[in-house]
Structure formats: C-alpha cells, structure tokens
Amino acid sequence: MTKRPETKYAWNGDVALAYQVFGAGPVDLVYLQGYTSHVDLNWESQYLARFLRGLGEKARVIHTDRRGWGCSDRFSPGDVAPLEVQVDDLVAVMDAAGSERAVIFTSVDTCPTGVLFAATYPERTAGLVLVDPMLAFYDTEEARRDWAETNARVRREWGTPAYYGEFWHDVRELEDWYAPWCRASVSPGALAAESDAFGAVDVREVLSSIHVPALVVGNSEERLADPIVSESTRDAYVVQAGISGSRLLKSPMQGGAAWHHGYARGAPILAAVGDLIASIREEQESFDRVLATVLFTDIVDSTATAALLGDARWRRLIDEHDRAAKAIVARYRGEYVHTTGDGLLATFDGPARAIRCAQSIIEARRPLGVEIRAGLHTGEIERAEHGVAGVGVHIGARVGALAGGGEVWVSSTVKDLTAGSGLVFEDRGEHELKGVPDRWRLYRVVAG
C-alpha cells in the first residue's frame, strides 16, 4: 500500500470535510473525485495512487472528499444538502489548505460542483478539469425513468458484486479492492437520496459564464459506440462546446475513473493536465510582462578612477552617487531596480522622462569630476520577484555600454516613442549588440 498523506479536516459549520495536501508545483489543484472517493482508501489502488502522485508532480494537490462521501461527514438520507453547499464546502477546504486559487479537478458527478464553483468564484479558479462530466442528469422523460431505475438498482445492489458486474466488467479483477472501497466511499441510502435530489440538476446554462482555462475529458468515439458508455459520457461534448476556449481530450475510459483500469488510461489525462498547468503558468507570467523604458547608467573609466581615489574614497563616491541617483529617479517617477556596482538600473513608464532623468544624473555628477554615460531602450520586460528580466533589459545595458562619457544613447524605439517631446537625436548608425539578435540603429540625445 502506498503511504498516504495525513488527512485533515476543514469545517463548514458543523460539517467536517476531509482533505489531504501533497505534491508541489506552480499552482494548486483541488482533486474532487466523483463516484466514488475515499481520500484514505484511494491510495490503496495502485493505479489511482500512481495517478495522484502524478498530479502531485505537477501541482500542490488538495485531495478532498465531498460532503456525504469517504472521510468527510455524511448526511442523513433525508437531509441532502443543495449543490451550492458543496461549492461552499470547496471554499472551506481551500481556505483551510491556504489556497487562494486552484485548478479544480472534478469527475462524473462532482463536475456540476466544479462548474458552479468556476462560474461563482472565477478569482479562485485557476483552471477547470472535467473528466467524463455529468451535467444534466436527466433532461427527457426517458432519461428520468432510466435515472429512477438506476437509483432503484443502487438501493437493491450497491456494494454487491451484482452492481459492478455489468458496469465495471473492466475492473472485475479488482473486485476484492473495488467493492469495499465503494462501500466505504458511500452507503446506498445516502447515494440513492443524493442521486434523487441531484437528478434535477442541470448546469448547462452556467457553462457560458465560465471564463477560465478548461480541460474536458470525454470518451473516444469507439467507446461511445457502446450504449452503456455513451449514455454516461455524451455530456463531455456538450460541455466542451459550452465553455469557450476549452480543450477536449478524447480518452478511452469507462466512468470517470479511467485510471482504475490501468495506468495507460490515466497517462494521457495526466499529460493534458500538465499542459493545462503549463499554459496557466505561461499566462500568469504574461501578466508580469510590461512595456517599460529601461535606463542603465555607469561611471566612465570606473576602474581607473577607483585606483586613483583608493578604496575608501571610491566607496564613499559610489554611495553618494547611488543616493543622488535614487532621488533623481524618484523625481522622474521611475522605479529604481538595483545598483550595477558603479551605476544603476531603473525602469520608467514614459521614455521621455527616462531620458530627462538620465540627463539629470549626468549633470548632477559633473561638478564632482565624475563622467557618467547612459543607455535606454523601450521594450517588454518581465517583472520578476527580485528585479526585472527579459531581452529588453539586455538591450538597454548594451546601448549604455556604447555611449561615451556624459552621453545618453537610446534605441530607435525610444526615439520613435518620444516624438513631440522636443528631444533632439543624432543618428549614430547601426550596431550589433552582444548577445542580442539583429542590427540596431542607435541615437545620441543632443538636446532637450
């Protein structure tokens, strides 16, 4: 048996909701398995345990049982909570697990909860995974009769081999594990009562309100030819069509727990979840990319000057320069990023103010006999945790290195964006910038 993570409880009022936290990754993922689940015993299936561990390699997984199932508090068969309470329960679990935002992974009959959660709390939903979703439990008179018959069968046969014989012929070899796992996950009175209550649920109208990255896993066409399979999986296609921008993965499976039938069936789902997480991370990073003007300054002949002044005086000069430069950057509404040893890196949202800032820094230091040069470029930069990054930053540094003492050099982008500012530029021709593709036309600021 796989070592399982510690089970904890989140409380929604009087009701305890069991959850486990494991794995690590750039995002959180709430794993709410439908039909059926028991967070402790899920680890006893080698396939399911392997699937869970796979998810834990991609994300910090919050593995939870819904109200009425597994290790979470149950309800009396006459006291089924409405769907919105299950959405609240997810909020309570995420709060307890310290998760602001997560990918919500649901399957089969927990999918309505996932859909409703994503539509109600988009700010807490990083993405949505719906495996073999059930959305409208019945929408025709015939479906209603089928549903009633299924529930009668639950009352008659749940937890006995007869119940699984027809639906779960693929997992018959797992019977020793599977039937006790089902019995521990949910008892037949509660299952039938919940199914009766949720039979009327239809979340199709909500699909168009979902604006988060979504992955829908539905059965492959050949499996859909099987009437038992198609009945339970037709919704995937409706869901995928209903959620704009969602991806449909066709994967052979029976019921939502494809991974019970062997690892091969779980692997494509894991890979698709990995793709979803990667795209979410990419998107998150794009939010941190901004257009900015970067300014690099440095002291000309700093090595010679340092040797001339001696270490102590050089240190004082540099400290004095940093203080003055920081104040000037602030005055021009720039953002001081960090020192470069004998200069600075700052970013600005306006290129003309960046040029005037560079000129001020140069002017302020001239009486002290210190020659400063400056380079600027306007481009996309990434705001990282410590400073800024991206090719735009490198270009700014290379431009600055070409300037002479007391000069401000800029890329053509800066020149083009400052038209009308009164600044005058002198063309200094095309240059290759070390480590940066293409040739770049550079300009020296001559007046302003």
Added chain:
Amino acid sequence: MKPPDVHYAWNGDVALAYQVVGAGPVDLVYLQGYCSNIDMNWESPHLARFLKGLAGFGRLIVMDRRGWGCSDRFSPTDVPPFETLTDDLQVVMDAAESERAVIFTSYENATLVMLFAATHPERCAALVLVDPWVTWTATDETPWVSDEQEWDRIRQPSRRCRRRSPGHRWSSPPTVRSGSARQPGTRTPGTASAARDTRPAPTRTRRMAGAPFPSASPRPSA
C-alpha cells in the same frame, strides 16, 4: 481471509450493513462499539480471529449501526433518537432471518442493546456486554462517568481534531482501542461530535438493569 459479503437491510431510506458468517444452532449478533467498519474489521488479524472464534459458536451476524462504518450515516444536525437505533437492530435481524439471537456488544452500544433487550425480550436469547456504558452522563450511581462540563471539554478537541481517527483523543476505551483506532473512516468527526450533543438522558438506560435473561459482562483484559 476474504471478508464475507456485505448485505444491506433497509429501515426506510436508511441502509444498514451486515454480514453473515458461519452456521450453527444459535444466532449471534455482533455489534461492536467505538469504532467499527464491517469490511475493515477483518483487516485486523486480532479482530478477524476473534470474529472467526465467535462464528464457531453459531451463525454470526456482524453489523454496523447507523452512522458508522458501512451503514448509512446521519447529518451532524440530524442525530436519530435512540429508539431508531433499536429499530435498526430489529430490521437487521429480520433481514438476516434471525428470530432470536445472542447479542454481543461493547462500549457505548451497550446502552442501545439493553434498551432493545428490555423492549423485545422475545428476540434476545442472551446478552454479552463488553465494557458496557449504562449512561452517558454522571449520576449518583455512576459518578465516574463524564458530567456535562467534561463533555463540553471533550467535544471541543473532537471538533478541532485534525487526525484521521478522531476517536482515540476523546478518551481511552480499554477494550476496543487497539482494534479500532487505526480504522480509516469508521466515523467522521462532525457526526461523532453531534452524537455526543444528543446522547440520551441517563434515566432511560437505568430501567434496563433487570433484563430477564442470561447476560455476561466480562471485565476488560488489561
């Protein structure tokens, strides 16, 4: 050994899980207190051996009571009255086609079994009460039982408890602890805590004292 098949008896909407093991001249109902899951009870080699031993005496009917193990649970806000639990016992015996049985029970389930025995003496061949509770609240006769204040104190940690088996932190039941503390999911903390809130008044079980059939109440072994 492979655990016996689980069957469900229905009391209205509520399914009650039971197993039938062995055969013999006597029926014996086994209703373990604190905690139980009739599937997983067989995973403890000690408990499985004990159950097999009991099955050597007759036809053994192992059951989980409402709210526990494989039987239907109740909402934390919907704890059933005690007589519903005695009805459940009757329903399981009916489903297992047992007219009359020796009833083996332990710990807190002793209260409901005694109530059953007093109400339906014709269906009780005998009682075995292991470490029985007769009351849930201290009385003059049972001053060692927790009083209201102590229950309040006990309830709180059970609500805060973050571990899988909340029960073993409430107190130390000497006879069932070793067998039950490791069983996952025999009970959830909300229902456990709620059940304490609605425990029956002490006077109801006092009347059970003079049950008119043989009974044994073995001392828990150390």
